[in-house]
Amino acid sequence: xxxxxxxxxxxxxxxxxxxxxxxxxxxxxxxxxxxxxxxxxxxxxxxxxxxxxxxxxxxxxxxxxxxxxxxxxxxxxxxxxxxxxxxxxxxxxxxxxxxxxxxxxxxxxxxxxxxxxxxxxxxxxxxxxxxxxxxxxxxxxxxxxxxxx
Amino acid sequence: xxxxxxxxxxxxxxxxxxxxxxxxxxxxxxxxxxxxxxxxxxxxxxxxxxxxxxxxxxxxxxxxxxxxxxxxxxxxxxxxxxxxxxxxxxxxxxxxxxxxxxxxxxxxxxxxxxxxxxxxxxxxxxxxxxxxxxxxxxxxxxxxxxxxxxxxxxxxxxxxxxxxxxxxxxxxxxxxxxxxxxxxxxxxxxxxxxxxxxxxxxxxxxxxxxxxxxxxxxxxxxxxxxxxxxxxxxxxxxxxxxxxxxxxxxxxxxxxxxxxx
Numbered sequence: 001x002x003x004x005x006x007x008x009x010x011x012x013x014x015x016x017x018x019x020x021x022x023x024x025x026x027x028x029x030x031x032x033x034x035x036x037x038x039x040x041x042x043x044x045x046x047x048x049x050x051x052x053x054x055x056x057x058x059x060x061x062x063x064x065x066x067x068x069x070x071x072x073x074x075x076x077x078x079x080x081x082x083x084x085x086x087x088x089x090x091x092x093x094x095x096x097x098x099x100x101x102x103x104x105x106x107x108x109x110x111x112x113x114x115x116x117x118x119x120x121x122x123x124x125x126x127x128x129x130x131x132x133x134x135x136x137x138x139x140x141x142x143x144x145x146x147x148x149x
Numbered sequence: 150x151x152x153x154x155x156x157x158x159x160x161x162x163x164x165x166x167x168x169x170x171x172x173x174x175x176x177x178x179x180x181x182x183x184x185x186x187x188x189x190x191x192x193x194x195x196x197x198x199x200x201x202x203x204x205x206x207x208x209x210x211x212x213x214x215x216x217x218x219x220x221x222x223x224x225x226x227x228x229x230x231x232x233x234x235x236x237x238x239x240x241x242x243x244x245x246x247x248x249x250x251x252x253x254x255x256x257x258x259x260x261x262x263x264x265x266x267x268x269x270x271x272x273x274x275x276x277x278x279x280x281x282x283x284x285x286x287x288x289x290x291x292x293x294x295x296x297x298x299x300x301x302x303x304x305x306x307x308x309x310x311x312x313x314x315x316x317x318x319x320x321x322x323x324x325x326x327x328x329x330x331x332x333x334x335x336x337x338x339x340x341x342x343x344x345x346x347x348x349x350x351x352x353x354x355x356x357x358x359x360x361x362x363x364x365x366x367x368x369x370x371x372x373x374x375x376x377x378x379x380x381x382x383x384x385x386x387x388x389x390x391x392x393x394x395x396x397x398x399x400x401x402x403x404x405x406x407x408x409x410x
Binding site for chain 1: 302303304305306307308309321322323324348349350351352353354
């Protein structure tokens, strides 16, 4: 994260509902119910909670995400992190102690996020469909992890 | 011709600063019409008089409060006049955020910038039905108060003591009673040798925001109460032509197409 670059920060005492998008980084310390979309990085800090889809170039999770995560470059789930939902990324790092419940779709070409042209929040059903399509691709790897079981 | 609207001097120091500004302006050969606001003629009246005379450039000389009053009057009158007025500023406060934003080291540099009349279009904040502002609009409460913020495509509730809205509608809010004290920050800085992030501070950008609270809260622009909650604030994108320093770009104003007359 570059210094002095204005980015979005959701404070620890904040409860936010709706779509939040930025061309720069989004850092979440509080609670969000809705879509989070960034052209750069999304950082979900410890004790933070996101209920809804998250889309960014890179996503770092130390808190909790309940929803689809699309990280075009990298998704990192830290020891305190928890993701409940399908993920799609090029580079996946899950640290020991982290929790991930859902399908992962490893894509070879990450693509780019365009926060300016972002439409309405992605429906869960639509996301499932695209995951299945990619999973038929020979190059893609589908991993199902359920650490709860 | 430049039309200079000086803030009323209250102390000898203020008078000396004004004299210094006049001296620099004369030295640069851009001495136009000098007006000093007073209880008899407010800053707003002076701007009105200047615009009626047909001046194309108004220069506000004084504190940020004075500069915002000039901006507010200028933007209010501009619509009726159907013409763009160029604004020059000479912030006399050493701690002025405008000075920092325009990268002006001192009064002399501010005067020199006027000489070249290189201007850029900047965003102006607008509190609906109340005031335009070039610096910040603020809400401050001594006790943490629950406020509701509705921005472009989201809404939020938070318990805060301070909310600051910048002219480009970047806004931040936090609960100062939950924030770490200065001593804690120093200790952490000394032990970790790195900056401390305060997790209770929120920072957003929007085009329009509506702020309402469980209590009625005053909204101030540089110490002057301009409205009370609920308020709606807009970003008036590239709404003001502002003279900037030669070969320097303002960090908050992205317009790279500098124009000059």
